[in-house]
Amino acid sequence: MATVERKATGGIGDSVLRKEDRKFVTGEGRYTDDLKLPGMLHAVFVRSPFGHAKVKGIDASAAEAMPGVRAVLTHATLPVETGVLSASNPPGSDVRQPEQPVLARDEVRYVGEPVAMVIAENRYVARDAADLVIVDYDPIAVVCDAEAALADGAPLVHSEYPDNVAATLKHETDGFDAAMAKASRTVELRVVNQRVTPMPMETRGCIGDWQQATGEVTLYTSTQVAHFVRTFVSIVCGTSEAKVRVVAPDVGGGFGAKLNTYREEFAVCAASHKVGVPVKWIEDRTENAVATIHGRDQVQYYTAGVDDTGRIVALKMDAIQNNGAYHQLLTPSISHLTLFMVPGCYDIQDISIRIRQAFTNTTPTDAYRGAGRPEATHGIERLLDAVADDLGMDAAEVRRVNFIKPEQFPYSSSTGLIYDSGDYETTMEEALRLADYAGFPARRAESEKNGRYRGIGLSTYVEVCGLAPSAVTAAIGIGAPGWEHSTVRLHPTGKATVITGTSPHGQGHATTWSQITQTELGIPFEDVEVIHGDTAFQPYGLGTYGSRSLAVGGVALYRSLGKVREKARELAAHLLECSVDDLEWTGTAWQVKGSPDRAKTIQELAGAAWAAASMPDGSEPVLEATTFHDPPNFTFPFGTHVCEVEIDPTTGRVEVVNYTAVDDCGNVINPMIVDGQVHGGIIQGLGQALYEETVYGEDGQMLTPTLVEYLVPAASDVPPMTLARTTTPSPSNPMGVKGIGEAGTIAASSAIVNAAVDALSGLGVRHIEMPMQPARIWHVIQEAKA
């Protein structure tokens, strides 16, 4: 990797060291569990040990009698109803929206569903008391696999839905049948994108603090979307949204798991109302594995109609998505993102997609880093290799044949999106060069001499980011807009406060937002403070997810900075007794053109605007501006990842020996932070490709409830990585930025699997499912040889 020069301060384009870091390296970060409020009690939830059961009765008397226990709450004694929690109703899908109570009413539908809530003086007592709560369950038959759930005669997750169908998404172009009929051959592939668990290192946790006298409630919660949570808390708890304050303290990772509103968040507020003091709940890791959303879990059946040149002329995907037992915030829309991206970066004009979503007796699935898009990318990238294999073509060549060409942008996709900009082939050629693709046969021969299989795999991806134009979110049935807020406030002393609706949890917005402010307004990096994640400060913020923060929130900031700069210009013209047209912006001051001695710095103007002794006619005091930026389009970052693996035939272990990523996220604010996002994203994709799988037994039990069974990558699992970038600015925003948070995860899994399939292709292996743990690979090799 090219060494980037890192700086203590700087503007756009510099690898500025993060201003967030000091509190985290000194232990002064304040995460939810670090907060302690006067009189605070601790909650532990009693959760269902069954995948499906009737709740016949609850006897909490022994728990209630335990010293230190304040209350044991159940559905009967904590009478708040979540109702329908999902804000996602894809049009035409006939989506079904089951209600979920905060605490189970009379039936539980997955292992981990909350049944009772014990509130005690500390977590040890609460834990002990929870074990004394006796729940009388009557188990019912379970179904955890989505394909099995849709089969005739499957056990019903919700008795009112006689087929377990949660929703069905369909999209077909008019010319699909004719195009498919013209194909000279078809290539079929079944791809399983297994269920995984987000596993942020900080689990969820929250504190509800209900002020009895005023009805005001403050909820501290580890979330990516404080404002969504506030809206839902007000609805569920039946209080005014104006009385609810939600604070996201430091958040220890999210990856989509905290892009949600959860029952526990309502429960601690309602419980605090009931017991009269703050109530804290901190999820433990085993609980996190069942009580926090999972990701992926989609089975795809592809049929590609291909012509003799390797061009895909028609594409069909029939998929089944496992939604789990209930719908969380965006559950039914996640596979809508899959639908959007089925054609990937290829010019496939005719397409037919059906995604059937199923209820099962499992934890709900929802957004996990990439959210529907990794499923699309993994599938199409596996399919491209299958097409190449069928035609005896090179994997890179089949991509060249099918790529959308640079002159086709803006490109109208067959799924209804308008890709903003791209140059896929240039990026791929750069990746092939850096990975020495041409030299691979020699390296393979060398590995074979050592008795090891070697393979190389490509993933050429495009993602839809910058979520989202509000008209589009409305059109696809997401009950929340996609704009973002920013306020820039200059203080009398010339320092700046930036208030943003984004909600970083590791992405470093305090740093990048300060860089943008320095470049656009001339306030030094170190003089900028960034406030986020507290509904008391922002009018409304949509939060951080979907690689949206820079492309939407950063652009909102950019526009507010421009407004402040223009207001400062009018004031400068007034004070310098000239026309605004006589002034030029120096980067830190407005000056009369060509006259550096006649200038007002932004700090001077901030002070003058506050003092307001002499303002232009009609101008209000203070330099401050607010923007609600609604993006006109999504952004479409893209790139090529090249992975090289060696496989040990005796153990089946897949070792990633080299990994090259060339990403194009448009213009870059902080290269160091972008590289960090790519590193982390790739390793999450690698985790899914090689190790991670959330497994349920036939009886509905969760078999991977801890980090002992559920393997996330460790430092020793990480391959050497070469990162590079091309830069194709987005025309959809004035900064030309696209987004990078999910790219690595979206790209990585297919690059790694494609490499492993390539390694074993000599044995006739055509496809391998994830995770490619040694046992699976060993079996694949034995079966291929048999």
Place this chain on the structure above:
Amino acid sequence: MGQTITVTVNGTAHTAEVEPRTLLVHFLREQLMLTGTHIGCDTSTCGCCTVHVDGEAVLSCSMLAVQADGCAVRTVEGLEQDGELHPIQQAFHENHGLQCGFCTPGMMMAALGIIEQNPGASDDEIRHALEGNLCRCTGYQNIVAAVRSAADQMARS
């Protein structure tokens, strides 16, 4: 049912009454309010709670507070001296070795243990020695670079 213990934490002796079953990590976080040491799992797998007890890196979730009676404990809060970051803290900052920061205290304490035990550790040895500390954000590239950098810096000084 409480038991009185005396533990020296970051150079300061603390005498306190604890329940015998209190984990060291809960004693540090909830009685001494040293919340820099985090809890990321309940199976001794993630390493977030790593502290040093009598000079050795240990998981404070897998040790009782009473077992630390009479011991010297060093936590992340004890690294910075007189406003100067410790080389391991400075290296994590300069190498972008952290994103959300949750694993960082435990990661740094584990790394410090590695450096102190094996000052000349290779990158490969660092990677394997860090296996007990999980990070979900960084992909470890910059963490390993940070540990390497801190080891070099500490060897020079």
